[in-house]
Amino acid sequence: MSIWEYANPKKFMTTTAPVLPWMVALSALCLVVGLVWGFFFTPDDYRQGSTVKIIYIHVPSAMMAINIWAMMLVTSLIWLIRRHHVSALAARAAAPVGIAMTLIALVTGAIWGQPMWGTWWAWDPRLTSFLILFLFYLGYVALWEAIDNPDTAADLTSVLCLVGSVFAILSRYAVLFWNQGLHQGASLSLDKEENVADVFWIPLLVCIAGFVLLFIALVLIRTRTEIRARRLHAIRMRQRMG
Amino acid sequence: MIRLFLRDLKLAIRSGGGFGLGLAFFLIVTVLVPFGVGPESGRLAAIAPGILWLGALLACLLSLDRIFALDYEDGSLDLLATAPIPLEGVAAVKAAAHWVTTGLPLTLAAPALGVLLNLPGPAYGWLVVSLAVGTPALSVIGAFGAALTVGLKRGGLLLSLLVLPLYVPTLIFGAETVRRGAEGLDVTTPLLLMAGITLGAVALLPFAAAQALRINLR
Numbered sequence: 001m002s003i004w005e006y007a008n009p010k011k012f013m014t015t016t017a018p019v020l021p022w023m024v025a026l027s028a029l030c031l032v033v034g035l036v037w038g039f040f041f042t043p044d045d046y047r048q049g050s051t052v053k054i055i056y057i058h059v060p061s062a063m064m065a066i067n068i069w070a071m072m073l074v075t076s077l078i079w080l081i082r083r084h085h086v087s088a089l090a091a092r093a094a095a096p097v098g099i100a101m102t103l104i105a106l107v108t109g110a111i112w113g114q115p116m117w118g119t120w121w122a123w124d125p126r127l128t129s130f131l132i133l134f135l136f137y138l139g140y141v142a143l144w145e146a147i148d149n150p151d152t153a154a155d156l157t158s159v160l161c162l163v164g165s166v167f168a169i170l171s172r173y174a175v176l177f178w179n180q181g182l183h184q185g186a187s188l189s190l191d192k193e194e195n196v197a198d199v200f201w202i203p204l205l206v207c208i209a210g211f212v213l214l215f216i217a218l219v220l221i222r223t224r225t226e227i228r229a230r231r232l233h234a235i236r237m238r239q240r241m242g
Numbered sequence: 243m244i245r246l247f248l249r250d251l252k253l254a255i256r257s258g259g260g261f262g263l264g265l266a267f268f269l270i271v272t273v274l275v276p277f278g279v280g281p282e283s284g285r286l287a288a289i290a291p292g293i294l295w296l297g298a299l300l301a302c303l304l305s306l307d308r309i310f311a312l313d314y315e316d317g318s319l320d321l322l323a324t325a326p327i328p329l330e331g332v333a334a335v336k337a338a339a340h341w342v343t344t345g346l347p348l349t350l351a352a353p354a355l356g357v358l359l360n361l362p363g364p365a366y367g368w369l370v371v372s373l374a375v376g377t378p379a380l381s382v383i384g385a386f387g388a389a390l391t392v393g394l395k396r397g398g399l400l401l402s403l404l405v406l407p408l409y410v411p412t413l414i415f416g417a418e419t420v421r422r423g424a425e426g427l428d429v430t431t432p433l434l435l436m437a438g439i440t441l442g443a444v445a446l447l448p449f450a451a452a453q454a455l456r457i458n459l460r
Contacts, residue, residue, distance in 0.1 A: 139400075143390065146400050156390050160404065163386060163450050167408045167450040170439065174411040177435070180417060223337040 007084045007228045023217040030210030038203040054112045056204060062105035062210035065133060068098035068215065072140075073165050076158035086223065088154035091161070093222030095141050097215055102134045110151050129172045136164050150230070243327055243335050250339035254308070264301040264344045265351055271297040272355040283360040290359035291369070291420035297355070298348045298373055299380060299409055305344050306384040307401055309336050310392040310455070319392075323459050333451035334444075337378075339386035345377030361424065369421030372433065376416040379440040382447045383408045389454040411439055 006012045038056035072091045079088040108119045109127065121127065141159055147153035275293050276286060313319040322332050350372055353366045361369065387405035391397035415436035422429045 132407055134411055135403075139404040139407060141364065142400055142403055146391075146394055146397075152393075152457055153460065156454055159450055159454050159457070160390060163447070164408070170411040171407070171414075174414040174435075177432070178414045 004082070004084065006086055007082075009086060009230075012086045013224060013227060016224060020131040020217065020220050020224075023213055023220065027210050027213030027217050029125055030206050034206030034208075034210050035205050038200075038207060039198045042199055042203060051112060051115050052200075054108050055200070056207045058105060058112060058202060060208045061101045062130070063106065063208060064211050064215055065098060065101040065105050065130065067137070068094050069103060069133065069165070069168070072098070072161055076161040079154055079194060080158045082163075086227075088158070089223045090219055091158070092144055092154070093219045094215075095137060095144070097218050097222075099134065099137045099141065101211075101215075102130060102137060106130055106134065125172075125176045125178070128175045128178075129168075132171045132175070133168060136168055140164065243333050245252065246322070246327070246332065250336060251342060253337065254310075254343040264305050265347050267304055268297045268301040268348055268351065269355065270357055271300060273330065275359065276389045280441040286363055287360045287424070289337075289354060290361040291365065291424055292358060292412075292417045294352055294361070294369060295373075295376075295413055295417040295420065296354060298352060298377065299413055300449050301348055302344050302380045302384060302400055303405060303409075305340065306405065307386050307398050309340050309385050309393070310389040311388070311397070314392045314458075318457070320459060323455065329452040329455055330448045332381075333385055333389065333455065334448040337451075340385065341378050341381040345373070345381055349373040349377060359420050364426055365420050365424035368429055369420050372416045372423075372436065375433065375437050376412050376442055379412045379436075379443045380409060382440075382443045382451075383412075386447045386451040386454065389451040390459070392455065393458040413435060415439065 035056055039053050042053070044050045044052065072094050075087040075091040075094070078084045079091065106127075109130075113122070114120050131219065140157055140160060143157050144153055147156060271341040272293065275289075279285060279289065310319060313322065323329055325332075349370055352369050355370055358367055384405055387401050387408070390404060392403045394400065418432040419429045419436065422432065
C-alpha cells in the first residue's frame with residue numbers, strides 16, 4: 001500500500017468512504033470533550049481570569065493555519081513531481097480551510113488581546129506574519145478560481161505555493177526584524193523545561209487533536225466533492241457529444 | 243538575448259504609456275500623501291521613507307502586466323518559447339528590461355520627490371542606494387507574478403493580489419534602510435538583508451517564471 005495507489009480517484013473514493021464518518025465522529029468527540037473540559041472544568045488563570053480559556057480555540061487554529069500551508073506545500077510538490085491528481089485536489093480542498101483557520105486565529109487573538117493587551121490589534125511580529133499568511137492564502141485561492149483548465153490551475157497554483165512558501169518564511173523573519181512584539185513566545189514545545197501546567201495542557205491537546213481531525217475530515221469531504229464534480233462534468237460533456 | 247533586451251526597451255519607450263506612466267504615478271502618489279496626512283513637515287519627514295518606498299513599489303506594480311501580456315497576445319511569446327534561447331533567459335531578460343524602464347527611473351527620481359516630503363538630509367543617499375538594490379527584486383518577483391497570470395483575461399487585479407504579499411520582505415528592509423539612514427543609524431544590516439533577497443530572487447525566480455510560462459503556453 002502506498003500513496004501512489006490513491007492517485008486513482010476511484011481507489012481514493014472507495015477507501016475514504018468508510019473512513020470519513022469515523023473522522024467526523026472522532027473530531028466532533030475530541031472537540032466537544034476538549035472544549036467543554038477546557039471551558040468549564042479548568043481553573044481560571046490567576047492573572048488573566050477566564051479570558052485564558054480562549055486558548056482552546058486560538059492555539060489549535062493558529063497551529064492548523066501554519067500546518068495546512070505546509071501540507072499544501074507537500075501536496076503541491078507531489079503533484080508537480082509525480083502528477084498525483086488527488087494530491088492537487090487535496091491542496092485545493094485544504095486552502096479554504098486554511099483561510100478559515102487563519103481567520104479564527106486572528107479573530108480569537110483580537111478578542112483575547114483586547115482585555116489583555118488593551119488593544120484589538122498591534123503590529124506585532126506574530127500577528128503581522130499571520131496577516132501576511134492570510135494574504136498568501138487569498139492569493140492562492142484567487143488563482144485557483146481564476147483559471148478554467150483544472151490541470152493548468154493545479155500547475156500554476158503549485159508553483160505559486162512553492163515560491164509563496166519561501167517568501168512567507170522570509171516575511172516571517174523580516175517582520176521579526178522590523179518590530180519586536182507583545183506576543184509571548186511559544187508556550188508549547190516538546191523540548192523545553194517550562195511548559196503550560198498539565199491542567200491546561202491536556203484539554204488543549206485534546207482540542208488540537210480535534211482540530212487536526214476536523215481538518216482531515218473537511219479535506220476528505222471537499223476532495224470527494226471535487227472528484228464528484230469532475231465526474232459530473234465529464235458525464236455532461238459525454239452526453240453533449242453523444 | 244541582448245537583442246531581446248534592446249527590443250523590449252524600444253517597445254517600452256516607443257509605445258508610450260509604460261515608461262513615463264510609472265514615474266507620473268509615483269509623483270502623484272507622493273503629492274497626494276500630504277493632502278491625506280496634513281502638511282506639518284515633522285510628520286511628513288517621519289513617514290517619508292515608507293511613503294517613498296511604497297510609492298515606488300506601487301508604480302512598479304502598475305507596469306508589471308506589460309512584461310508578458312503584450313507578447314502573449316500577439317504570439318511573439320510562443321516564438322520566444324521555441325527560440326534557441328532558454329525560456330529562463332527570456333524571463334530574466336524581460337525582468338531586466340522592466341527594471342531599466344521602471345526601477346531605474348524611479349530610483350533616480352526618488353530624491354526629487356523626497357524633497358517634497360521633507361526627507362531628512364542624510365537619508366537621500368540611502369534612499370537611492372536602497373531603491374537601486376531593492377527594485378531589481380521587485381521587477382523579478384513581478385515578472386514571476388506576470389508569468390503566472392499571463393493567460394488570464396482580467397489578470398491585473400489578481401496580479402496585485404499575488405505579487406503584493408511577495409513584496410513584503412523587500413519593502414520592510416528597504417524602508418528600514420532609509421529610516422535608519424534618516425536617523426543617522428547604521429544601515430548595514432537591512433541593506434545587506436535586502437541585497438540578499440534581491441540576489442536570491444534574481445537567481446531563482448526566473449526559473450519559476452519560466453515554468454509558469456511553459457504551463458501557460460501549453
